[in-house]
Amino acid sequence: MAEQMTFARKASGLVRGLSFIDAFGVGFMNQGLTPSMWVMITLGLGVYTGGNLIIATVLSALLCGIGFPLVWGILGGSMPRSGGEYIYNSRILHPLIGIAESFGNAFVWIMWIYVLAPWTIDPGLVMLFQFLGMPEAAEFLTTPIAVFLISSLVSFIALLFVVFGVKVFATVQKVVMALGIIGCAIILLVLTFTSRDTFMQAWNNLAVQYGSLTYDQFLIGARTAIEEAGDILPTTWNWFDTLGVMVAGSWLFAYSYCITFIAGEVKRPDKTIILANLSAILVPAAFMLWLAIALYRTVGFEFLSATAWMDNMGEAIAGYTFPWSTHFVGLAAVVTQNKLILFLMALSFILFNLWWVALSYLAFPRILFAWGMDRMGPKWFADIDYRWASPVKNHILCFILGEIGIAIYAFRGNPMEGLSVTGLEIVSVFGVTAIAAALFPFSKKARKIWESSPYRSWKILGIPVVTIGAIVNLIYLAILFYFFIVMPDLEGLTIGSLILYAVVWGLGIIWYFYWKRRNRQVGVDVDMTFGELPPD
Amino acid sequence: MAKQIRIFFVTDIHGSNLCYRKYLNALKVYNVDVGILLGDLTGKVMIPLVEKAGGGWETTLMGAHTEVTTLEELDKLKKTIEMMGYYWIHMVRDEFLCYRDNPKEVDRIFNQLMLERLKFWIDMADERLKGTSYKVYMAPGNDDHFEVDKIIEDSAIIVNCNNKNVMVGDHEMITFSWANPTPWNTPREKPDEELEPMLEELVAKVKDKSNAIFNFHAPPYGYALDLAPELTKDLVQAADRKIHVGSRAVAKIIEKYQPLIGLHGHIHESRGAQKLKRTLILNPGSEYSEGILKGAMIVLEKGKVKDYVFTSG
Numbered sequence: 001m002a003e004q005m006t007f008a009r010k011a012s013g014l015v016r017g018l019s020f021i022d023a024f025g026v027g028f029m030n031q032g033l034t035p036s037m038w039v040m041i042t043l044g045l046g047v048y049t050g051g052n053l054i055i056a057t058v059l060s061a062l063l064c065g066i067g068f069p070l071v072w073g074i075l076g077g078s079m080p081r082s083g084g085e086y087i088y089n090s091r092i093l094h095p096l097i098g099i100a101e102s103f104g105n106a107f108v109w110i111m112w113i114y115v116l117a118p119w120t121i122d123p124g125l126v127m128l129f130q131f132l133g134m135p136e137a138a139e140f141l142t143t144p145i146a147v148f149l150i151s152s153l154v155s156f157i158a159l160l161f162v163v164f165g166v167k168v169f170a171t172v173q174k175v176v177m178a179l180g181i182i183g184c185a186i187i188l189l190v191l192t193f194t195s196r197d198t199f200m201q202a203w204n205n206l207a208v209q210y211g212s213l214t215y216d217q218f219l220i221g222a223r224t225a226i227e228e229a230g231d232i233l234p235t236t237w238n239w240f241d242t243l244g245v246m247v248a249g250s251w252l253f254a255y256s257y258c259i260t261f262i263a264g265e266v267k268r269p270d271k272t273i274i275l276a277n278l279s280a281i282l283v284p285a286a287f288m289l290w291l292a293i294a295l296y297r298t299v300g301f302e303f304l305s306a307t308a309w310m311d312n313m314g315e316a317i318a319g320y321t322f323p324w325s326t327h328f329v330g331l332a333a334v335v336t337q338n339k340l341i342l343f344l345m346a347l348s349f350i351l352f353n354l355w356w357v358a359l360s361y362l363a364f365p366r367i368l369f370a371w372g373m374d375r376m377g378p379k380w381f382a383d384i385d386y387r388w389a390s391p392v393k394n395h396i397l398c399f400i401l402g403e404i405g406i407a408i409y410a411f412r413g414n415p416m417e418g419l420s421v422t423g424l425e426i427v428s429v430f431g432v433t434a435i436a437a438a439l440f441p442f443s444k445k446a447r448k449i450w451e452s453s454p455y456r457s458w459k460i461l462g463i464p465v466v467t468i469g470a471i472v473n474l475i476y477l478a479i480l481f482y483f484f485i486v487m488p489d490l491e492g493l494t495i496g497s498l499i500l501y502a503v504v505w506g507l508g509i510i511w512y513f514y515w516k517r518r519n520r521q522v523g524v525d526v527d528m529t530f531g532e533l534p535p536d
Numbered sequence: 537m538a539k540q541i542r543i544f545f546v547t548d549i550h551g552s553n554l555c556y557r558k559y560l561n562a563l564k565v566y567n568v569d570v571g572i573l574l575g576d577l578t579g580k581v582m583i584p585l586v587e588k589a590g591g592g593w594e595t596t597l598m599g600a601h602t603e604v605t606t607l608e609e610l611d612k613l614k615k616t617i618e619m620m621g622y623y624w625i626h627m628v629r630d631e632f633l634c635y636r637d638n639p640k641e642v643d644r645i646f647n648q649l650m651l652e653r654l655k656f657w658i659d660m661a662d663e664r665l666k667g668t669s670y671k672v673y674m675a676p677g678n679d680d681h682f683e684v685d686k687i688i689e690d691s692a693i694i695v696n697c698n699n700k701n702v703m704v705g706d707h708e709m710i711t712f713s714w715a716n717p718t719p720w721n722t723p724r725e726k727p728d729e730e731l732e733p734m735l736e737e738l739v740a741k742v743k744d745k746s747n748a749i750f751n752f753h754a755p756p757y758g759y760a761l762d763l764a765p766e767l768t769k770d771l772v773q774a775a776d777r778k779i780h781v782g783s784r785a786v787a788k789i790i791e792k793y794q795p796l797i798g799l800h801g802h803i804h805e806s807r808g809a810q811k812l813k814r815t816l817i818l819n820p821g822s823e824y825s826e827g828i829l830k831g832a833m834i835v836l837e838k839g840k841v842k843d844y845v846f847t848s849g
Contacts, residue, residue: 270600374846384760386759
């Protein structure tokens with residue numbers, strides 16, 4: 001152990017306490033292991049049917065593993081405060097960009113409740129009841145009123161996990177993470193220890209039981225249905241579709257950034273944030289790689305693409321009558337009928353999904369709290385309830401906005417809208433922050449911060465590593481954005497989404513100028529309160 | 537009619553040269569009438585810059601072994617240390633080993649460096665603020681040794697407001713540097729039962745209590761300004777628990793007299809504002825070690841708090 005060459009006197013102060021494991025936990029849970037695998041396969045491969053999951057996973061892990069830890073880890077380690085990207089963007093770029101971007105991110109966190117609370121019901125609970133042989137209950141859960149009521153309950157439960165303070169949140173998170181990982185590992189083990197012949201036999205047995213299509217009939221039906229939809233079912237992979245799959249795959253690789261919301265509390269932030277980010281990308285990547293290899297081996301390339309396409313399209317192949325859909329958990333359910341195993345597999349999906357909603361309740365109120373502290377919002381944004389040490393009013397606002405979102409989703413929703421949120425996040429959060437990271441070493445506004453950054457000497461060929469990481473990150477985001485724009489299933493949504501992003505940013509800009517004017521009346525120039533105060 | 541008074545309030549800069557310079561400049565930048573810098577004023581860490589046998593210097597900064605070889609690098613390192621509120625001292629290896637085994641001698645050097653820096657600050661303020669109209673108050677906090685008071689008293693410009701009743705515009709302001717017991721056994725701390733009579737004695741100096749400013753380093757117990765992570769036996773913060781650590785005596789006094797405003801610090805991570813009955817209580821928090829000056833600008837008008845804004849710069 002290195003010799004400590006420091007003298008400290010007895011004075012009040014604290015040592016940061018969140019460990020690498022704590023930081024990893026937050027990042028990992030926001031990658032949403034099991035439902036994100038579902039998104040990558042059903043919403044990714046289901047659209048880009050010629051995609052290769054193994055190559056898409058390796059590419060995503062490589063680009064994200066370099067880009068995100070270097071961008072978010074270096075920014076978080078250089079400015080280790082709990083507030084997310086709002087702090088970096090407002091300091092390095094401009095307060096206006098900081099607020100507009102943060103406004104977009106706050107909107108994104110509400111959008112996650114809008115999409116993910118209903119997903120806990122369908123496909124989450126629906127698959128559970130289907131697996132357990134309760135089709136009526138599953139059917140009921142797909143009705144708009146059931147989706148609305150039970151999603152509201154999910155949102156409320158998630159609120160309860162967070163509103164009573166971080167202690168309750170952290171305790172429940174450990175349980176959720178453990179059960180979620182166990183359930184996911186069971187799915188993978190079931191698929192790993194099943195041969196192609198065993199799977200086909202199990203599928204065909206179920207087909208007889210439910211009067212459905214056999215393995216071969218399903219493939220024929222899928223080819224026909226896809227042709228009728230104006231496309232073909234590829235028999236092998238291609239690069240275009242493989243890159244396209246990465247859009248939906250980003251759910252599994254691009255979200256560990258939320259570690260920066262607790263950056264002010266982690267031990268050795270210079271190392272912990274960057275390493276926790278990297279690990280929270282590599283661990284899901286390892287799980288996804290394992291799943292992809294197991295699926296190709298057990299199910300086959302063409303069959304997997306066909307099942308993903310059908311799961312994405314709904315009941316699109318005539319004659320398919322299995323009680324559950326053809327998502328990857330459903331494929332594992334073909335092999336085993338053990339109720340406990342089926343329960344744990346579905347539970348994994350439900351729990352990770354539920355925790356995403358809880359993380360919205362963690363992030364959104366913190367963003368509003370940061371605005372309130374900077375007087376870029378009403379004073380009550382910064383109110384902390386003294387009993388639970390949490391911003392209860394912001395939590396309630398989050399719940400109300402989430403309820404509006406859930407109602408819209410339940411009565412007119414489209415699962416693909418989840419990807420439109422991804423698009424918003426690519427542009428509004430990741431893109432802006434990557435630009436801030438690229439400029440960080442060269443920014444006059446943030447010169448003092450860069451000079452005291454532990455990463456200022458990290459250079460390759462004279463170029464700061466944070467800039468290189470930002471460029472890699474921007475390349476990844478450019479790939480995502482291109483394939484998001486050209487994604488066939490998002491035709492209508494893409495234009496709508498782009499308009500929505502513009503409106504959200506516009507509102508953020510109006511918000512900024514309103515509060516800037518409001519503060520000027522008190523005699524404070526917010527540009528000055530955001531920026532570095534000149535010392536002399 | 538009472539005119540508007542604009543106050544810039546900062547606490548707990550703990551020896552940070554950069555934060556102090558920003559504070560002095562902020563009076564002009566934020567265009568305020570009154571500056572109040574409440575303790576803790578002195579730093580907590582001394583960094584030995586140990587000469588290496590083959591040339592260069594080595595030390596530990598933020599837990600990381602750090603080496604510099606040129607004088608230019610050494611200068612930069614010193615500035616970083618000062619920005620963080622730490623003190624640096626040159627040593628050869630034998631001296632370092634000797635100090636390491638002699639805590640009393642470390643305390644003596646520490647005290648000397650703390651007072652030297654504070655003296656330097658006072659001289660800087662006297663020079664920079666000479667001829668200006670700013671009214672500038674300063675007082676120690678629980679971490680500051682008693683010698684600190686004398687150095688502030690020697691300033692030509694800055695008023696040591698500790699344990700006094702001073703006028704801030706039309707408002708009386710009393711200042712109290714003590715805190716309830718901490719796990720670190722700091723110079724100015726006592727049990728709440730002993731703090732209460734001290735506070736009562738101080739409050740007795742105030743004529744118009746409802747319009748007064750209570751500038752108390754420790755925040756009141758049980759409100760939003762005194763939430764700190766619970767500590768383990770090793771004084772490391774627990775990952776997931778926050779508890780109230782403020783002073784019950786301060787809470788009792790504020791609840792009893794309900795002044796116009798309560799200015800507090802002490803708990804760096806508990807930046808916030810809250811109404812305690814009719815009293816607005818504020819803690820601007822502190823991020824001194826990163827060179828970020830956290831503050832609160834408060835506008836008083838017609839016997840009321842017209843508005844306040846937290847600043848970060």
